[in-house]
Amino acid sequence: MSPQNTTPWTANTELIGITLTLKPLTDITLQPNYTTGLHAWFLHQVRDSNPALSKHLHDEQTEKAFTISPLNGKLEPQNQNLIAKANHEYTWTITALSKPLCNWLKTWCARPPATLDLYSGKLAIAQIAITIPATNYNALWSASPLPTANFSLIFLTPTSFRQQQHHLPLPIPKNIFHSYLRRWNNFAPEAFPLDEFLEWIEKIVYVTDYQLSCTKVAVAKQGYVTGFIGKVEFGIDRQSRHNADFERLLQALVQLAPYCSTGHKTTFGLGQTRLISENEVRNRKNEEPIIPTTPIQEHLIKRIAELTALFLQTKKRQGGDRAQNTATLWATILARYELGESLKAIAIDLDMPYETVRKYAQTARKFARPSPLAPLPKGARGTRN
Numbered sequence: 001m002s003p004q005n006t007t008p009w010t011a012n013t014e015l016i017g018i019t020l021t022l023k024p025l026t027d028i029t030l031q032p033n034y035t036t037g038l039h040a041w042f043l044h045q046v047r048d049s050n051p052a053l054s055k056h057l058h059d060e061q062t063e064k065a066f067t068i069s070p071l072n073g074k075l076e077p078q079n080q081n082l083i084a085k086a087n088h089e090y091t092w093t094i095t096a097l098s099k100p101l102c103n104w105l106k107t108w109c110a111r112p113p114a115t116l117d118l119y120s121g122k123l124a125i126a127q128i129a130i131t132i133p134a135t136n137y138n139a140l141w142s143a144s145p146l147p148t149a150n151f152s153l154i155f156l157t158p159t160s161f162r163q164q165q166h167h168l169p170l171p172i173p174k175n176i177f178h179s180y181l182r183r184w185n186n187f188a189p190e191a192f193p194l195d196e197f198l199e200w201i202e203k204i205v206y207v208t209d210y211q212l213s214c215t216k217v218a219v220a221k222q223g224y225v226t227g228f229i230g231k232v233e234f235g236i237d238r239q240s241r242h243n244a245d246f247e248r249l250l251q252a253l254v255q256l257a258p259y260c261s262t263g264h265k266t267t268f269g270l271g272q273t274r275l276i277s278e279n280e281v282r283n284r285k286n287e288e289p290i291i292p293t294t295p296i297q298e299h300l301i302k303r304i305a306e307l308t309a310l311f312l313q314t315k316k317r318q319g320g321d322r323a324q325n326t327a328t329l330w331a332t333i334l335a336r337y338e339l340g341e342s343l344k345a346i347a348i349d350l351d352m353p354y355e356t357v358r359k360y361a362q363t364a365r366k367f368a369r370p371s372p373l374a375p376l377p378k379g380a381r382g383t384r385n
Contacts, residue, residue, distance in 0.1 A: 009134040013102040014187070015259045017095040017132025018109065019325050020116070020125055022071070028084040028121030032218035035070050035269035037118050042068060042094065045113075050104055057101070063186040065098040067261045070157060080300070080339060090117075090123065093272070094215040095132060095259045098187050102134075132258050137188035140252040149236045150208060151254050156225025156272040158217050159263045167226045169214050173205040173234060174198050176262055179271075180253040183260040192249055200246050210232040213356035216301045224301055227263070227270060300335055307368060314367050330364040337361055 009016060030037075047054035057065060073090035075082040084090065096102045115122040142213035153176075160167040161175045168175065185191040198343055212230035219225050236250070254275060261271040329350075336346050347357040 009106055011103060011133040012136055014099045014136040015097060016102050016130060016134045017093055017259060019091050019129050019131040021127040022090045022092055022116060022123040023126050024084045024086045025122045025124060026086050028118060030084060030350040030366055035219060038068055038174045039268055041118065044105060045108060053100055053104055063183050064267045065096060065101045067095045067266040068271050068374060069093040069271055093131060097183060097260055140255045141248060143251060143255055147249050150233055150237050152231060152233045152276050153257060154231045154274050154276050155229055155262060156274065157270055158215055158225060159271040160225055160227040161263050164371045167320060169228045171207060171225045171228060171232045174202050177201045177253055179262050180256055180260060184253060184256060197249065198244055203226060204237050206235050207232060208235040219265050224304065225265060225270065300339060304331045307334055312365060330360055333357055333361050334364040334368055
């Protein structure tokens with residue numbers, strides 16, 4: 001099955017984005033953090049045909065050479081889960097940021113598997129298309145200058161940055177370009193001084209308009225992430241620009257954004273980003289988030305926040321990261337246990353020993369109050385393994 005697109009995909013390609021059209025063979029029940037399964041399936045595809053590349057992707061690179069999106073399509077909420085319906089169609093996007101991965105992906109696309117196996121379900125791979133053109137870093141560097149002093153990015157999935165063990169859900173230009181330059185310096189032929197460039201960005205790039213919303217989503221094994229979704233317009237202060245290399249780098253990084261996504265957890269579906277033209281800015285409505293939140297998720301988010309605040313009150317030293325991290329971990333375990341998850345399932349998802357999770361749950365219950373947010377499911381307080 002060859003990807004459908006006229007853009008040449010050659011052995012020199014270093015950047016590309018492909019989109020798979022998927023059709024569930026039956027209804028599939030998905031957990032809120034189901035992108036963990038998509039992440040694992042993709043790495044297994046690489047591992048099965050190129051173990052050395054898989055090891056490099058998983059263990060050895062400081063920046064990951066790929067991103068994935070969530071499933072784009074209607075996922076129906078059902079209790080604490082989501083349902084991918086057999087009569088619906090979904091799309092899923094993968095980008096590659098390095099030549100070795102682009103070459104592997106080209107070979108894989110020529111003979112992909114018939115289905116994508118996601119937990120207990122299968123989705124037929126109906127089509128593969130190149131949706132973000134094949135290119136390389138030198139081409140981005142040599143691209144024509146931006147036509148105007150403004151550029152606009154749309155953030156399709158929740159986007160945030162790490163700030164001292166917390167999430168920063170704000171489109172601050174310095175953080176955005178820090179995210180892009182880290183990837184550039186890791187994969188492009190020529191690296192640039194990070195601190196010097198970011199100081200320049202602070203003086204040059206500013207937000208001129210935005211249409212954003214803030215949300216919390218389940219992602220990977222770390223519980224919930226707070227992120228922003230929507231469109232942001234940035235201005236460039238042309239009168240202050242006096243560094244030709246940095247000006248070219250700025251325009252290259254803007255073009256890089258759709259390939260590398262923005263912020264953290266981009267290999268689990270966060271930070272999906274697109275560069276949109278001036279006409280699209282005028283005519284395009286904000287796209288809907290493609291990571292839905294169910295009522296049970298909303299309950300869980302509030303319960304974790306409530307328990308975290310409560311557990312922090314029991315800590316003698318509340319200011320340190322250790323106290324905050326421990327309180328959040330206790331809160332996540334107990335809140336999920338209250339909603340009916342077994343401690344064994346929670347331990348597997350958090351990649352922690354079962355006995356540790358069990359002890360944390362026991363300790364947390366000593367300090368916790370019953371949730372005032374909503375009645376717990378039947379049997380939620382029973383003893384489970």
